[in-house]
Amino acid sequence: xxxxxxxxxxxxxxxxxxxxxxxxxxxxxxxxxxxxxxxxxxxxxxxxxxxxxxxxxxxxxxxxxxxxxxxxxxxxxxxxxxxxxxxxxxxxxxxxxxxxxxxxxxxxxxxxxxxxxxxxxxxxxxxxxxxxxxxxxxxxxxxxxxxxxxxxxxxxxxxxxxxxxxxxxxxxxxxxxxxxxxxxxxxxxxxxxxxxxxxxxxxxxxxxxxxxxxxxxxxxxxxxxxxxxxxxxxxxxxxxxxxxxxxxxxxxxxxxxxxxxxxxxxxxxxxxxxxxxxxxxxxxxxxxxxxxxxxxxxxxxxxxxxxxxxxxxxxxxxxxxxxxxxxxxxxxxxxxxxxxxxxxxxxxxxxxxxxxxxxxxxxxxxxxxxxxxxxxxxxxxxxxxxxxxxxxxxxxxxxxxxxxxxxxxxxxxxxxxxxxxxxxxxxxxxxxxxxxxxxxxxxxxxxxxxxxxxxxxxxxxxxxxxxxxxxxxxxxxxxxxxxxxxxxxxxxxxxxxxxxxxxxxxxxxxxxxxxxxxxxxxxxxxxxxxxxxxxxxxxxxxxxxx
Amino acid sequence: xxxxxxxxxxxxxxxxxxxxxxxxxxxxxxxxxxxxxxxxxxxxxxxxxxxxxxxxxxxxxxxxxxxxxxxx
Amino acid sequence: xxxxxxxxxxxxxxxxxxxxxxxxxxxxxxxxxxxxxxxxxxxxxxxxxxxxxxxxxxxxxxxxxxxxxxxxxxxxxxxxxxxxxxxxxxxxxxxxxxxxxxxxxxxxxxxxxxxxxxxxxxxxxxxxxxxxxxxxxxxxxxxxxxxxxxxxxxxxxxxxxxxxxxxxxxxxxxxxxxxxxxxxxxxxxxxxxxxxxxxxxxxxxxxxxxxxxxxxxxxxxxxxxxxxxxxxxxxxxxxxxxxxxxxxxxxxxxxxxxxxxxxxxxxxxxxxxxxxxxxxxxxxxxxxxxxxxxxxxxxxxxxxxxxxxxxxxxxxxxxxxxxxxxxxxxxxxxxxxxxxxxxxxxxxxxxxxxxxxxxxxxxxx
Numbered sequence: 007x008x009x010x011x012x013x014x015x016x017x018x019x020x021x022x023x024x025x026x027x028x029x030x031x032x033x034x035x036x037x038x039x040x041x042x043x044x045x046x047x048x049x050x051x052x053x054x055x056x057x058x059x060x061x062x063x064x065x066x067x068x069x070x071x072x073x074x075x076x077x078x079x080x081x082x083x084x085x086x087x088x089x090x091x092x093x094x095x096x097x098x099x100x101x102x103x104x105x106x107x108x109x110x111x112x113x114x115x116x117x118x119x120x121x122x123x124x125x126x127x128x129x130x131x132x133x134x135x136x137x138x139x140x141x142x143x144x145x146x147x148x149x150x151x152x153x154x155x156x157x158x159x160x161x162x163x164x165x166x167x168x169x170x171x172x173x174x175x176x177x178x179x180x181x182x183x184x185x186x187x188x189x190x191x192x193x194x195x196x197x198x199x200x201x202x203x204x205x206x207x208x209x210x211x212x213x214x215x216x217x218x219x220x221x222x223x224x225x226x227x228x229x230x231x232x233x234x235x236x237x238x239x240x241x242x243x244x245x246x247x248x249x250x251x252x253x254x255x256x257x258x259x260x261x262x263x264x265x266x267x268x269x270x271x272x273x274x275x276x277x278x279x280x281x282x283x284x285x286x287x288x289x290x291x292x293x294x295x296x297x298x299x300x301x302x303x304x305x306x307x308x309x310x311x312x313x314x315x316x317x318x319x320x321x322x323x324x325x326x327x328x329x330x331x332x333x334x335x336x337x338x339x340x341x342x343x344x345x346x347x348x349x350x351x352x353x354x355x356x357x358x359x360x361x362x363x364x365x366x367x368x369x370x371x372x373x374x375x376x377x378x379x380x381x382x383x384x385x386x387x388x389x390x391x392x393x394x395x396x397x398x399x400x401x402x403x404x405x406x407x408x409x410x411x412x413x414x415x416x417x418x419x420x421x422x423x424x425x426x427x428x429x430x431x432x433x434x435x436x437x438x439x440x441x442x443x444x445x446x447x448x449x450x451x452x453x454x455x456x457x458x459x460x461x462x463x464x465x466x467x468x469x470x471x472x473x474x475x476x477x478x479x480x481x482x483x484x485x486x487x488x489x490x491x492x493x494x495x496x497x498x499x500x501x502x503x504x505x506x507x508x509x510x511x512x513x514x515x516x517x518x519x520x521x522x523x524x525x526x527x528x529x530x531x532x533x534x535x536x537x538x539x540x541x542x543x544x545x546x547x548x549x550x551x552x
Numbered sequence: 553x554x555x556x557x558x559x560x561x562x563x564x565x566x567x568x569x570x571x572x573x574x575x576x577x578x579x580x581x582x583x584x585x586x587x588x589x590x591x592x593x594x595x596x597x598x599x600x601x602x603x604x605x606x607x608x609x610x611x612x613x614x615x616x617x618x619x620x621x622x623x624x
Numbered sequence: 625x626x627x628x629x630x631x632x633x634x635x636x637x638x639x640x641x642x643x644x645x646x647x648x649x650x651x652x653x654x655x656x657x658x659x660x661x662x663x664x665x666x667x668x669x670x671x672x673x674x675x676x677x678x679x680x681x682x683x684x685x686x687x688x689x690x691x692x693x694x695x696x697x698x699x700x701x702x703x704x705x706x707x708x709x710x711x712x713x714x715x716x717x718x719x720x721x722x723x724x725x726x727x728x729x730x731x732x733x734x735x736x737x738x739x740x741x742x743x744x745x746x747x748x749x750x751x752x753x754x755x756x757x758x759x760x761x762x763x764x765x766x767x768x769x770x771x772x773x774x775x776x777x778x779x780x781x782x783x784x785x786x787x788x789x790x791x792x793x794x795x796x797x798x799x800x801x802x803x804x805x806x807x808x809x810x811x812x813x814x815x816x817x818x819x820x821x822x823x824x825x826x827x828x829x830x831x832x833x834x835x836x837x838x839x840x841x842x843x844x845x846x847x848x849x850x851x852x853x854x855x856x857x858x859x860x861x862x863x864x865x866x867x868x869x870x871x872x873x874x875x876x877x878x879x880x881x882x883x884x885x886x887x888x889x890x891x892x893x894x895x896x897x898x899x900x901x902x903x904x905x906x907x908x909x910x911x912x913x914x915x916x917x918x919x920x921x922x923x924x925x926x927x928x929x930x931x932x933x934x935x936x937x938x939x940x941x942x943x944x945x946x947x948x949x950x951x952x953x954x955x956x957x958x959x960x961x962x963x964x965x966x967x968x969x970x971x972x973x974x975x976x977x978x979x980x981x982x983x984x985x986x987x988x989x
Binding site: 560561564567568571572577579580581583584587588590591592594595598604606607608611612614615618619621622623624 | 720724809812917918921922923924925928929931932933934935936938939940942943944945946950953954956957958960961962965
């Protein structure tokens with residue numbers, strides 16, 4: 007009974023499926039396994055290499071890709087060395103040449119053998135023997151285990167409790183390709199890959215400034231995924247950075263496989279369907295965001311980088327807007343806004359007008375629509391709903407289709423929806439046009455910006471069918487009120503429209519040329535508002551006095 | 553016609569009262585209850601067809617001379 | 625403070641503008657032209673002039689008590705019980721106007737666009753939407769207003785621009801035909817609408833800089849006066865003095881728009897303007913009511929009161945008038961003397977005099 011009660015009073019531990027040491031009473035192999043996240047289990051290495059090897063072999067029992075390579079230092083039988091690494095995560099030639107060869111063959115050549123003793127072996131190895139570019143040391147077993155699992159090599163020296171951690175990471179990774187979800191015509195084409203270090207290096211190349219801070223931490227009790235927080239010190243808001251770090255360190259979950267996990271765990275308004283943290287796989291976008299004062303969060307293992315805070319106006323902004331001339335891209339921005347509105351409201355408008363407000367159409371159009379509606383058995387709402395739903399099925403299937411069957415299936419789908427439905431008299435031609443236009447309109451913005459509106463048009467259709475234009479406009483107003491009340495890391499979601507900030511409107515529906523964008527976005531870049539000198543507009547050279 | 557009104561009131565109560573009780577806001581709860589009772593009384597009697605005196609009529613009577621002057 | 629949000633001067637200005645014009649812009653010209661006929665524009669200008677003192681009184685009272693709303697400082701000026709009584713009367717006044725407004729709101733939508741829908745449905749839906757907005761708080765209300773008001777104003781101007789071909793300046797002749805008494809009578813109703821700026825007294829404490837109250841109120845009156853005059857001018861130019869027989873002259877103006885047989889009858893635009901604008905105005909008054917009630921009862925939060933007050937408003941909106949004729953009669957003839965003598969001008973003036981005589985309040989920042 008007391009045990010039962012105590013079970014409820016004890017603070018809950020994560021069930022990470024890794025049994026704790028000392029509690030595996032019925033365990034067959036009787037090996038103690040370390041839960042890497044549990045601090046009180048830190049054990050230190052001993053000076054005896056055999057003990058260390060034994061404990062490490064115990065931890066890595068049944069891990070067939072962990073290699074234990076024992077060899078001798080400088081040809082001396084007494085000084086045993088052991089190298090522990092994971093096959094597949096290391097650069098084999100570096101390990102063979104620069105560690106094993108350097109320590110066994112080249113040290114005796116370079117120095118006088120007699121000066122090397124077991125006592126100073128460690129110092130010799132570290133300062134004179136190893137020809138490697140990155141070196142750390144540690145005495146704690148969890149650090150060693152973590153280092154090996156990250157792809158480093160661990161060198162144990164007999165007679166010394168400190169182990170050397172050599173960075174020799176190299177594994178098969180996807181090469182840097184063009185982004186598949188965020189394509190541009192003009193602008194850099196590279197996109198992030200799954201390796202954290204490669205991604206951070208891509209950002210370093212864009213922002214060559216020591217103020218670009220990259221802080222790492224490990225999240226995920228079982229997966230121990232590396233997470234990097236990036237911000238530019240002096241531009242980013244201190245409070246924002248602190249808040250981001252706090253929210254990340256509060257995460258307690260067993261695995262972090264993608265940035266999406268983190269996104270759901272740290273966002274404001276977790277139940278809202280409007281995203282308040284954006285994600286992107288383009289380095290130029292992340293760099294631009296960092297320069298405005300935002301914070302980026304990179305997750306090892308996924309190319310999608312999170313950027314906080316995120317405002318609604320960013321749904322219509324693409325990187326290309328800033329590379330092509332301002333006039334053209336302002337027009338494109340307006341087009342995108344209209345497309346978003348169409349994607350949200352066109353089916354509802356169609357339903358509302360044909361059901362309730364027929365007098366609003368010009369007469370010729372009205373006659374043609376009426377003729378079509380005569381032939382169709384279903385009420386407009388049902389018809390439009392079915393067609394929209396069918397299109398969502400096609401869209402989702404299009405993402406999952408194996409490439410080989412793609413062609414054939416899309417032809418069938420087009421035929422079914424397009425031709426056959428109309429000819430069979432199930433659907434009016436006007437409805438097909440509306441559905442197709444809505445679908446195309448929703449593709450003008452990047453995927454993440456449009457999913458919300460895709461979903462929201464269904465309730466709006468329902469409102470339009472029930473209450474006509476009044477219902478539709480009321481629905482839109484309710485949506486706007488809801489969006490205005492959202493905040494992303496403290497910044498109002500609909501800024502610069504919500505709290506109207508005239509200065510920020512320079513980058514909303516239009517994009518003013520670069521010589522006019524003097525200041526950073528008001529609410530995000532408060533720390534360092536000036537980003538450009540005034541008077542940068544290109545002018546003809548002044549007449550110079552002699 | 554009365555039934556949907558009662559349903560609406562139940563919905564309103566369900567939306568607000570649990571929050572108020574859990575936060576122990578008794579003053580607010582009493583104000584809420586008082587106002588809701590007034591509202592219920594007005595709505596239900598009006599739906600049932602009982603003629604509720606129109607306050608605007610009394611205002612008109614009060615200001616009759618000025619109203620006359622204005623509407624000439 | 626019950627309300628933690630703060631609004632800027634610009635947001636307050638826009639709130640005031642919406643507060644005054646949103647439901648009046650559809651039928652304003654009729655009521656004025658009733659007396660002044662084609663000199664209605666003169667009546668409007670007169671009304672603007674006469675409304676400035678009301679604006680000044682509101683702002684002055686606000687700066688004397690920069691952290692208190694109307695409901696709170698009446699207690700300071702008159703003493704606890706008389707003050708509480710006056711505040712109660714003010715609350716009843718707000719509830720009265722708000723329910724009349726909701727009635728107007730629903731009436732227009734049903735009369736002009738959706739004849740078969742029962743009025744109560746529209747009223748209930750509109751009030752529910754307003755309740756949602758009010759529950760979100762003052763800052764959200766101000767921001768939503770900032771988003772929609774420019775759209776509303778631009779749409780109205782667009783409609784008038786499109787109707788330009790139909791406008792004739794001769795319809796203004798003969799000028800100054802109306803007797804000055806009639807012009808004065810015609811100015812009463814717009815004066816009452818502009819006098820609604822006295823409601824701003826409930827919002828002044830939430831300005832980031834309460835000292836801006838004076839600017840805000842005066843500029844509001846000037847802008848609103850300009851806008852109303854424009855409205856009247858456009859309506860008279862399109863139809864002439866017969867607008868006193870039309871219930872919704874602005875709607876009728878949209879009905880004559882005909883550009884190349886393609887852009888015809890942009891009525892959905894008017895409907896959208898009315899739905900959004902009316903909703904915002906109802907929300908503002910609704911918020912003022914709920915905030916006032918919460919302050920009168922010294923509660924910690926006004927949010928629980930939103931729904932019950934909504935029920936009362938909807939019920940009253942059905943009771944205040946039996947048909948549109950009674951409604952228009954009330955708004956055009958009963959309301960101006962009632963409002964002006966008491967809550968918009970008479971009482972604030974008395975309060976100000978008492979406060980100054982008793983040397984109360986400090987000068988705001």
